Amino acid sequence: MLIEGKLGEIRQQTGELVVVSLFEGDNKIGERTAALDAVIGGRIQALIGWGDFKGRLGESALLYPGVAGLADRVLLVGLGKSDEFDAARERQVAATVARKAQSLGITTFATVLHGASAGQLSHGLAAQALAEGTILAGYRGDLHRTVKDDEDPGKAVERVSVLVENEAQLPEVESGIRAGQVIASAANWARDLVNQPANCMTPRALADEAHRMAVEAGLGFELLGPEEMRKLGMGALLGVAQGSAEEPRFIVLEHKPQGQTGQPVVFVGKGITFDSGGISLKNQDGMEKMKGDMAGAAAVLAAMQATAALAIPMWVIGLIPATENLPSGTAYRPGDVLTSITGKTIEVISTDAEGRLILADALGYSQRYNPKAVVDLATLTGACVVALGNIAAGLFANDDGLATRVETASRASGEKVWRMPLWREYAEQIKSDVADMKNTGGRPAGAITGAMLLSKFVGTTPWVHLDIAGVSASEKDTPVQPRGATGYGVRLLVQLLRDWH
Ligand code: ZN
Ligand code: ZN
Numbered sequence: 084m085l086i087e088g089k090l091g092e093i094r095q096q097t098g099e100l101v102v103v104s105l106f107e108g109d110n111k112i113g114e115r116t117a118a119l120d121a122v123i124g125g126r127i128q129a130l131i132g133w134g135d136f137k138g139r140l141g142e143s144a145l146l147y148p149g150v151a152g153l154a155d156r157v158l159l160v161g162l163g164k165s166d167e168f169d170a171a172r173e174r175q176v177a178a179t180v181a182r183k184a185q186s187l188g189i190t191t192f193a194t195v196l197h198g199a200s201a202g203q204l205s206h207g208l209a210a211q212a213l214a215e216g217t218i219l220a221g222y223r224g225d226l227h228r229t230v231k232d233d234e235d236p237g238k239a240v241e242r243v244s245v246l247v248e249n250e251a252q253l254p255e256v257e258s259g260i261r262a263g264q265v266i267a268s269a270a271n272w273a274r275d276l277v278n279q280p281a282n283c284m285t286p287r288a289l290a291d292e293a294h295r296m297a298v299e300a301g302l303g304f305e306l307l308g309p310e311e312m313r314k315l316g317m318g319a320l321l322g323v324a325q326g327s328a329e330e331p332r333f334i335v336l337e338h339k340p341q342g343q344t345g346q347p348v349v350f351v352g353k354g355i356t357f358d359s360g361g362i363s364l365k366n367q368d369g370m371e372k373m374k375g376d377m378a379g380a381a382a383v384l385a386a387m388q389a390t391a392a393l394a395i396p397m398w399v400i401g402l403i404p405a406t407e408n409l410p411s412g413t414a415y416r417p418g419d420v421l422t423s424i425t426g427k428t429i430e431v432i433s434t435d436a437e438g439r440l441i442l443a444d445a446l447g448y449s450q451r452y453n454p455k456a457v458v459d460l461a462t463l464t465g466a467c468v469v470a471l472g473n474i475a476a477g478l479f480a481n482d483d484g485l486a487t488r489v490e491t492a493s494r495a496s497g498e499k500v501w502r503m504p505l506w507r508e509y510a511e512q513i514k515s516d517v518a519d520m521k522n523t524g525g526r527p528a529g530a531i532t533g534a535m536l537l538s539k540f541v542g543t544t545p546w547v548h549l550d551i552a553g554v555s556a557s558e559k560d561t562p563v564q565p566r567g568a569t570g571y572g573v574r575l576l577v578q579l580l581r582d583w584h
Pocket of ligand 2: 355358376435437438462463
């Protein structure tokens with residue numbers, strides 16, 4: 084899809100469709116829309132006057148002007164109240180427009196930059212959000228459907244022109260569009276990785292995808308197999324992997340622009356390509372969703388891709404421990420004690436609490452870089468879903484400064500986080516009689532005790548853990564977010580880096 088900034092007037096647009104927008108409660112339309120309205124006989128003002136169009140968020144009306152020298156259709160969309168308008172709404176409106184165009188079978192259209200004239204949003208951020216919404220709306224999750232849906236219009240939007248009033252705004256709008264395109268395309272790729280079934284997305288397949296992307300993006304790439312893991316002492320990752328016929332993989336990606344020295348930022352993503360629970364077998368209800376237990380890995384891979392594409396001037400490392408968690412005659416058992424890369428020992432209480440085990444080795448590995456910050460993303464606990472639902476990821480941190488950075492990036496990117504406590508009292512729950520710790524702390528505060536175990540492997544490095552179990556997939560279908568994998572975390576991680584300074 085091509086999205087471009089374009090200097091031009093709405094009323095001079097020809098082609099299939101032009102999109103204009105209106106805030107709720109604005110019964111006086113803007114100058115440029117008024118110029119268009121004059122050409123089409125005041126139909127927009129009439130709609131508003133009759134009360135047929137109120138400008139509510141998500142509202143739309145389609146007009147057929149039938150005037151020569153003008154677009155065939157004018158789509159009027161509502162923006163909601165002007166004081167509530169932000170990047171998230173820009174994204175949502177753009178996605179609604181893209182879906183509407185798709186359903187009409189329209190491949191090319193021109194649109195105003197919604198709400199940018201109202202002043203709350205810079206032109207650059209508005210353009211970025213518009214591009215993101217348009218691209219996220221085009222995502223299709225039916226990777227393995229050979230016969231497409233009957234209701235499916237089948238045509239994807241190919242070209243969008245974003246109209247700009249004066250030339251001085253054009254560079255800012257164009258760089259916003261470019262960022263939005265890169266980030267949303269990366270998020271859609273993350274959705275693909277997560278939506279792939281576990282028989283296609285094995286640890287080896289994930290590593291192949293990572294390799295292909297790294298070559299394309301110009302990232303450093305290193306891959307560790309079981310032999311290298313053994314040498315490094317990654318006993319926790321190997322313990323989880325030993326029940327599967329598929330070999331585990333440990334993926335290392337590196338973005339190091341010239342002249343960037345000092346300390347890197349390290350991203351770590353949980354890459355369980357299928358989680359059956361192991362010997363502590365999960366209930367069969369919904370077990371198919373466990374193909375998505377590598378959503379953290381997908382977010383890190385896609386964020387690394389976007390980081391390279393945007394040439395972000397920072398040294399960034401991506402680490403992904405990838406394995407299946409299956410029961411078998413060789414599987415690890417409750418009661419087993421595993422020795423991690425740091426030498427710390429972990430008693431296994433539940434083989435279904437495997438994410439923290441593979442992350443323990445990955446976080447331990449991250450310490451070789453002496454990083455200035457580590458951020459891990461993991462579909463870690465059902466307890467986090469109970470606490471925060473499907474709206475926000477749980478944020479756990481050992482450092483207030485890094486937590487604040489992530490919270491700020493969260494507000495800008497629209498990917499919500501909510502900080503949870505990590506008071507040392509909770510560590511009591513994971514004390515073991517036989518090892519340094521045990522891998523579960525019982526039902527109370529399950530998301531916190533999971534995070535508490537991870538904290539033991541980062542030392543004093545500033546670290547944030549995001550429990551994304553509730554936000555990595557969606558049951559609902561919205562224009563920005565079709566049902567299935569969300570790609571959560573890509574926008575957040577890239578924003579974190581872009582804002583770093
Ligand atoms: Zn599990
Ligand atoms: Zn898991």
